[in-house]
Amino acid sequence: MFCEFNLENLENSSVELEKILEQSREEIKNLLAIENKTYKNFVLPFQEIGERINEFITPIFHIDSVKNSEITSKVYEECLPIISKYESEISQNENIYSALKYIQYNENNTLNSIQKKVLENEIRDFELSGCNLEKEKKQRLEELDLQLSELSHKFSQNLLKATNSYSLIIENFEDVKGIPDSDLELAKFVEDGKSKYKFTLHMPSYIAFMTYSTSREKREELYKAYTTRAPENGKIIEELLKLKEEKVKILGFSNFAQYSLATKMAKSEDEVIKFLEELGNKAKPKAIKEFEEIKELALKDGINDFRASDIAFYSEKLKKAQYDLDEEYYRPYFEQNSVLNGFFEFLYKMFNIKFTKVESKAWDEKVQVYNISENNQIIARIYIDLESRSDKRGGAWMNNWHSYYRTSDDKIKLPTAYIVGNFPQSTKDIPSLLRHSDVVTLFHEMGHALHHLLSKVDEPFVSGISGVAWDVVEFPSQFLEYFSYDKDVLKLFAKHYKTGEVLDDEAINRLIKARNFQSSMATVRQIEFALFDFKLYQELYKKEEQIQKLLDEVREKFAVIIPPSYNKFQNGFSHIFAGGYSAGYYSYKWAEVLSADAFYMFIESGNIFNQELGLKYKECVLSKGGSYNMDKLFYNFAKREPKVDSLLKIDGII
Numbered sequence: 310m311f312c313e314f315n316l317e318n319l320e321n322s323s324v325e326l327e328k329i330l331e332q333s334r335e336e337i338k339n340l341l342a343i344e345n346k347t348y349k350n351f352v353l354p355f356q357e358i359g360e361r362i363n364e365f366i367t368p369i370f371h372i373d374s375v376k377n378s379e380i381t382s383k384v385y386e387e388c389l390p391i392i393s394k395y396e397s398e399i400s401q402n403e404n405i406y407s408a409l410k411y412i413q414y415n416e417n418n419t420l421n422s423i424q425k426k427v428l429e430n431e432i433r434d435f436e437l438s439g440c441n442l443e444k445e446k447k448q449r450l451e452e453l454d455l456q457l458s459e460l461s462h463k464f465s466q467n468l469l470k471a472t473n474s475y476s477l478i479i480e481n482f483e484d485v486k487g488i489p490d491s492d493l494e495l496a497k498f499v500e501d502g503k504s505k506y507k508f509t510l511h512m513p514s515y516i517a518f519m520t521y522s523t524s525r526e527k528r529e530e531l532y533k534a535y536t537t538r539a540p541e542n543g544k545i546i547e548e549l550l551k552l553k554e555e556k557v558k559i560l561g562f563s564n565f566a567q568y569s570l571a572t573k574m575a576k577s578e579d580e581v582i583k584f585l586e587e588l589g590n591k592a593k594p595k596a597i598k599e600f601e602e603i604k605e606l607a608l609k610d611g612i613n614d615f616r617a618s619d620i621a622f623y624s625e626k627l628k629k630a631q632y633d634l635d636e637e638y639y640r641p642y643f644e645q646n647s648v649l650n651g652f653f654e655f656l657y658k659m660f661n662i663k664f665t666k667v668e669s670k671a672w673d674e675k676v677q678v679y680n681i682s683e684n685n686q687i688i689a690r691i692y693i694d695l696e697s698r699s700d701k702r703g704g705a706w707m708n709n710w711h712s713y714y715r716t717s718d719d720k721i722k723l724p725t726a727y728i729v730g731n732f733p734q735s736t737k738d739i740p741s742l743l744r745h746s747d748v749v750t751l752f753h754e755m756g757h758a759l760h761h762l763l764s765k766v767d768e769p770f771v772s773g774i775s776g777v778a779w780d781v782v783e784f785p786s787q788f789l790e791y792f793s794y795d796k797d798v799l800k801l802f803a804k805h806y807k808t809g810e811v812l813d814d815e816a817i818n819r820l821i822k823a824r825n826f827q828s829s830m831a832t833v834r835q836i837e838f839a840l841f842d843f844k845l846y847q848e849l850y851k852k853e854e855q856i857q858k859l860l861d862e863v864r865e866k867f868a869v870i871i872p873p874s875y876n877k878f879q880n881g882f883s884h885i886f887a888g889g890y891s892a893g894y895y896s897y898k899w900a901e902v903l904s905a906d907a908f909y910m911f912i913e914s915g916n917i918f919n920q921e922l923g924l925k926y927k928e929c930v931l932s933k934g935g936s937y938n939m940d941k942l943f944y945n946f947a948k949r950e951p952k953v954d955s956l957l958k959i960d961g962i963i
Contacts, residue, residue: 311690311725312711314368314670320380322369323387329365330395333358341404348412348424353717355405356427356769360712360722366392367710375729376672377469377700385462393458397451400438409435423936427768430776430935437571439560446559453556457549464545465887468880469702471538472510477518477531479506484524489637491742492517495734510535512704513697513733516744519621520636525612532618533875542880543853549886550856554849565846569892573780574899574939581843581895588898589836589867592962595829600869603627617872624827632823636744639820643748644806645695645732645741649677651802652751655792659923660931662763664691673698675735681762689713689762690725695751696741697731704883705730705750707757707786714769724762724773728754740806745793745820752793756786763927764934776935779889780896784939785931787897787904791959794824795917825961832898832960833867839895840867842885846892903943905956910947 318325336358340351369388373381399405413428420428439450479485485493485506496506496514508518508531515535522528557568566578575581603623604615612619628634653664662683667690669678675696681689694701706729713724730750735741743751760782761773770776792798796817803812841863850856856879864871872878884890907926911917929946930939943951957963 310687310723311669312364314672314692316368316372316672319369319372319384322384323391326365326369326388326391329362330391333362333395337399337402337405341408346408346412348416348420348428349717351408352412352424352427352431356714357717360714360769362392362395364711367708371708371710371727372672374702375694375698375700375727377702382466386459389458389462390455393455394451397438397447397454400435401440401442401447401450403440406432406435406440423766423768423771426776426936427770430770433571437560437568442559450556450559453552453559457552457556460545460549460552461887464539464542464549465702465883467539467542467545468883468887472703473699475510475534475538477508477527477534479508479527484522484527485518487523488517488521489640491637491640491733491739492521494739495736510538511697511699512731516621519618520625522622525619525622528622529616529618533873536872536876536878536881539880540877542886543856543877546856546879546886547851547853550845550850553846553891564848566843566892569779569846572778573893573896574778575780575895578843578847581899582840584899585836585840585843585895589833589840591957592829592832592836592960593867593869595962596833596869599827599830606630615870617870617876620870628823628826632819632826634819634823634826636746639745639803639812639816640733640742641805641807642803642812643743643745644804645735645743647804647806648743648748648751648802649693651804652755653679654801655798655918656755656759658918659920660759660763660927661920661924662688662759687723689723691758691762692725692727694727695730695732696734698734701729701731703731705754707754707761709761709774712761712769712772712775713764713766714772715767722769724764726758726761728758730754742806749790749793753786753790756789757782759789760785760931760934763931765932766934766936768936771935773934778935778939779893780899781903781939783897783900784903784907784943787901788907788926791904791908792917794821796821797917828960829962830869832962833869835898837863837867838882838884839898841879842882842890842894843892845885902953902956903939903951905959906951907943907947909955909959 316322337355340346340354343350366388369384373385409428409432413425413432417425439447442450480503482504485496488496492514493506496508496517498505498507508514510531515531518531519528553565557565560568562568562571566581570576570578570581575584603620606627607615607619607623625636657663662681664679664681667678667680669690671678671692671694673694676692676694679691679693680687681691708727708729710725710727711722714722716722728751730747732743732747732750733741757774760777764773766772774782796814799817799820800811803817804810805812841860844859844863845856850859857877860879861871885892885894890896907930911919911922914922926946930942933942954963
């Protein structure tokens with residue numbers, strides 16, 4: 310039913326990959342030799358060839374992110390040029406392109422709308438790959454794609470190495486006495502008979518120190534280490550921008566931002582800039598007020614030279630003062646397994662899906678594997694890897710492995726996916742106790758996973774998250790996030806890990822009220838990232854200094870605090886330099902309009918567990934994957950256009 314996760318033969322992956330690709334080339338050659346090509350005899354098997362390759366390569370690239378070692382990096386670097394060459398070769402194959410065009414024209418009246426969407430997407434992507442260009446330009450595009458893949462991987466590796474290589478050793482207990490016991494326990498070690506504490510640049514450790522350490526100078530020291538990581542990435546960014554510019558000019562676009570929008574829902578560069586600036590301008594006045602409140606609190610401690618490294622510490626103090634909210638108070642109520650089990654109960658109530666834990670091979674002993682069933686029938690599998698490790702890259706993400714689809718011989722293939730987080734570690738004495746922000750992240754990534762796993766689309770190229778426009782791919786993840794702040798949802802899993810006591814109403818209300826704490830500051834921060842990203846790709850910035858100048862200009866307009874000059878945020882901006890968000894970071898806010906509005910429908914219905922509405926959402930949005938444009942799917946669900954005001958209301962901006 311499911312392929313087991315098995316990388317015992319990892320070292321030989323490049324050899325195996327070559328064999329699979331050679332077989333694929335042969336199969337494609339045979340498809341092209343068919344005289345009377347149809348959707349059934351050409352497009353269906355062509356999709357299956359693509360799926361088979363993805364199914365093989367995904368775990369190899371995945372393992373390099375979750376269990377990084379010299380071997381995984383070596384294998385990644387061996388496989389990357391092989392797969393890049395193959396992908397360039399296929400995407401620039403005029404014969405495949407001509408066959409797809411022929412089928413689109415010839416069968417237009419008999420194909421269903423989903424099959425038409427597959428052809429429309431494929432033909433567009435062939436054209437964006439330079440399929441119509443002369444040989445020299447195609448060859449150059451192939452070289453560029455490989456170089457860009459290698460540079461992105463190098464960017465990511467540099468960041469991981471820099472993160473792993475730094476630690477702040479604290480010997481004076483006064484510098485750590487405000488830090489919660491659970492974090493101190495993880496940081497503590499004994500050297501020469503003396504207790505010391507080690508804090509790192511990995512998120513749980515970094516956040517704990519920046520939020521709770523009373524030592525202002527040590528906070529600055531750790532902040533500086535974090536914001537100056539991987540300075541060599543500055544030159545990689547220059548090279549990435551230069552190569553991307555060359556690539557899109559060959560393809561006939563005026564800049565990379567224009568090229569990026571060719572596969573997105575947003576219609577023009579102006580529309581994106583206008584959307585971001587309008588949102589930023591609406592949030593800025595309140596963001597300034599929120600920042601002034603922090604500075605006033607710091608002033609009481611005699612601090613009149615407020616620094617960026619003070620924000621987390623004084624924000625936490627202010628949150629506690631305003632809402633009597635101490636995130637550490639909640640952690641014993643958010644034990645990882647309790648959260649997962651309650652979350653699964655919620656998903657059953659909403660979408661009629663059941664999670665059953667299974668014994669199945671994975672990449673680490675702490676990975677949990679579940680089968681998902683619907684009406685007593687297994688429909689999908691998910692791997693959940695939540696705890697931070699030194700060999701895991703930072704952040705949280707969902708990775709799709711297999712897609713749901715119907716094969717050419719009429720069999721159903723079931724989907725699989727991975728959810729990865731960097732939550733606090735469990736030890737033999739203490740289980741993994743999450744912060745509420747970790748719970749929010751878990752809901753977010755599960756939203757992505759369900760978008761992929763609940764697909765009922767027969768065509769693999771538009772099933773699950775495949776074929777979904779990048780600027781709306783965050784809609785299902787952000788939508789699910791909102792439920793992590795609901796009282797009735799929280800009561801399903803917010804239980805003290807020692808006593809089993811459910812978190813009381815008063816504590817939950819404080820959490821909900823605090824949801825919009827500094828929401829305007831958070832909005833302008835996202836606008837800063839998104840505008841920097843989008844403008845960066847509107848023209849060619851050749852030098853690190855020019856890139857910094859652009860970031861400074863965006864900050865001048867929207868940031869509430871200007872960070873110190875040593876802060877090189879861009880050198881760690883993996884989303885746009887090592888991920889898929891180049892000229893697309895605006896997508897988070899773009900999709901949030903849809904997610905907030907969809908969630909508002911549940912609020913207005915008066916029942917957060919409105920299963921009728923939940924099943925309608927599952928049917929109209931999740932099950933349809935990328936088979937239709939998201940604006941159409943949203944309209945089918947809501948029976949109206951989305952309203953921006955829902956987002957501004959939920960965020961407390963209006």
